[in-house]
Amino acid sequence: MNKLVVILLFTFCLTAMAQSNTELIVKNKIDHITSLAREPMVCEHPNGTLFVSGYRNGSGSPQLWKSNSAGKTWQKVEVGTTDQGAIGNSDVDLFIDVKGNIYLLSMTFSKLPENLENFDYSSMKGERIAVGVSKDEGQSWHWKTISENDYDDRPWITATTDGTLHIIWNDGKGVHHVVSSNEGETWQNRPDISTKGGSSFLASGYHGQLAARVTPLSASGQKMDEGIDLIRLSVDHGKTWKDVAIPGNRTWTKDFSGVPRWVEPLVLDEKDRMYLLWSEGETLKLGISKDYGTSWEEHNIAQSRDTLYFPYMEMSEQGILCTWVSGFNENIRHHAAILNIEEGNIQINTLEPQKLDIWSRIPIGDYQRSTGGEYFPVIPLKNGNFGMVTTIQNSKANREGFTWWELVFHKF
Numbered sequence: 001m002n003k004l005v006v007i008l009l010f011t012f013c014l015t016a017m018a019q020s021n022t023e024l025i026v027k028n029k030i031d032h033i034t035s036l037a038r039e040p041m042v043c044e045h046p047n048g049t050l051f052v053s054g055y056r057n058g059s060g061s062p063q064l065w066k067s068n069s070a071g072k073t074w075q076k077v078e079v080g081t082t083d084q085g086a087i088g089n090s091d092v093d094l095f096i097d098v099k100g101n102i103y104l105l106s107m108t109f110s111k112l113p114e115n116l117e118n119f120d121y122s123s124m125k126g127e128r129i130a131v132g133v134s135k136d137e138g139q140s141w142h143w144k145t146i147s148e149n150d151y152d153d154r155p156w157i158t159a160t161t162d163g164t165l166h167i168i169w170n171d172g173k174g175v176h177h178v179v180s181s182n183e184g185e186t187w188q189n190r191p192d193i194s195t196k197g198g199s200s201f202l203a204s205g206y207h208g209q210l211a212a213r214v215t216p217l218s219a220s221g222q223k224m225d226e227g228i229d230l231i232r233l234s235v236d237h238g239k240t241w242k243d244v245a246i247p248g249n250r251t252w253t254k255d256f257s258g259v260p261r262w263v264e265p266l267v268l269d270e271k272d273r274m275y276l277l278w279s280e281g282e283t284l285k286l287g288i289s290k291d292y293g294t295s296w297e298e299h300n301i302a303q304s305r306d307t308l309y310f311p312y313m314e315m316s317e318q319g320i321l322c323t324w325v326s327g328f329n330e331n332i333r334h335h336a337a338i339l340n341i342e343e344g345n346i347q348i349n350t351l352e353p354q355k356l357d358i359w360s361r362i363p364i365g366d367y368q369r370s371t372g373g374e375y376f377p378v379i380p381l382k383n384g385n386f387g388m389v390t391t392i393q394n395s396k397a398n399r400e401g402f403t404w405w406e407l408v409f410h411k412f
Helices: none
Strands: 006-007 023-031 038-044 050-055 064-067 092-097 103-111 126-134 140-149 153-159 163-171 175-180 190-192 198-204 209-213 230-234 241-246 264-268 276-277 283-289 295-303 308-314 320-328 331-344 347-351 378-380 386-394 399-409
Touching: 023 386, 038 092, 038 103, 038 378, 038 386, 038 399, 050 092, 050 386, 064 153, 064 399, 092 153, 103 153, 103 163, 103 320, 126 153, 126 163, 140 163, 153 198, 190 209, 198 264, 209 264, 264 308, 276 308, 276 320, 283 308, 295 347, 308 378, 320 378, 331 386
Parallel strands: 006 295, 023 347
Antiparallel strands: 023 399, 038 050, 050 064, 092 103, 103 126, 126 140, 153 163, 163 175, 163 198, 175 190, 198 209, 209 230, 230 241, 264 276, 276 283, 283 295, 308 320, 320 331, 331 347, 378 386, 386 399
């Protein structure tokens, strides 16, 4: 294993946490009341059309919406029927390649029964991974089943710079990997990326790299592999892989006690630097490696009296985009920030913490505020601004759907 050299920063270094003369503010915030869209994903088509997906346990086919008006209005996209293979009601991922082909990845999970009295939630499990491909901006779809095994869980899709498509997922028996070199027409099995652990995140680089975050939890939390907590890195378009040790201190639990953990995102920039975002309780931390994980710098990104958890991260030309959640129950807030890094200094532009209309998924008992899932996405937009999507989940008020946010830099 590579030697891990970690530079610990125990305080908010004034140079690394310098306040700027800009802030992140909301330009547009549009609620789309439709069916429930948990753990949403969002992409922008080369022609500027926005696409959003998110899951609802009671649905039969995956859900997708599009906007041709910069997010002001949204229309449902028909992705096909279950007979055509459009099957899924759980975790989604959404990817659009340079040609404008749309890839909608969807997981199937056990459906909740109508009568929840004495129901054994531990009996629920993943059942399938399917991918839909549209080459005409969502007008028609072709579906393929990637896996149909018990405990199939948390799929991701991306492409390396040679155009090869990559899908990973887990089922309690390792992190599995399939590829397509013909725009999703056919898929070929590759050796498992890891024989143990969960598929926590998948990122592609600018020069053929592919990085998978492998964590102890898998199979929708049914399996825990102690000691598996690393990055698997490929620098040859996913053909060969090596272990990369990670910085920081973290504890994983099957019941989400302590610091809730699921997705732990990583990204690579055009200079081949690798970034990892994680929580250590009341501190959100960013790791930076310039040598593919042989050594890491650690920087504090946010601190709070509340627990910080469920981070998400994307790369953009203007900096690193990230989101996270803080607090529990009535104290839950959703956060977003843009990180600009120059010569080791980090300029952080944060959005005012948001108190959202997200409540318990099942309106029984103590109806509490909720997170809406284990992550929420933010992406760069072609107009130079940033797009973010959060869940609307308030069944008591008959409000379910998603919120589209357009964020901008504001100078003061």
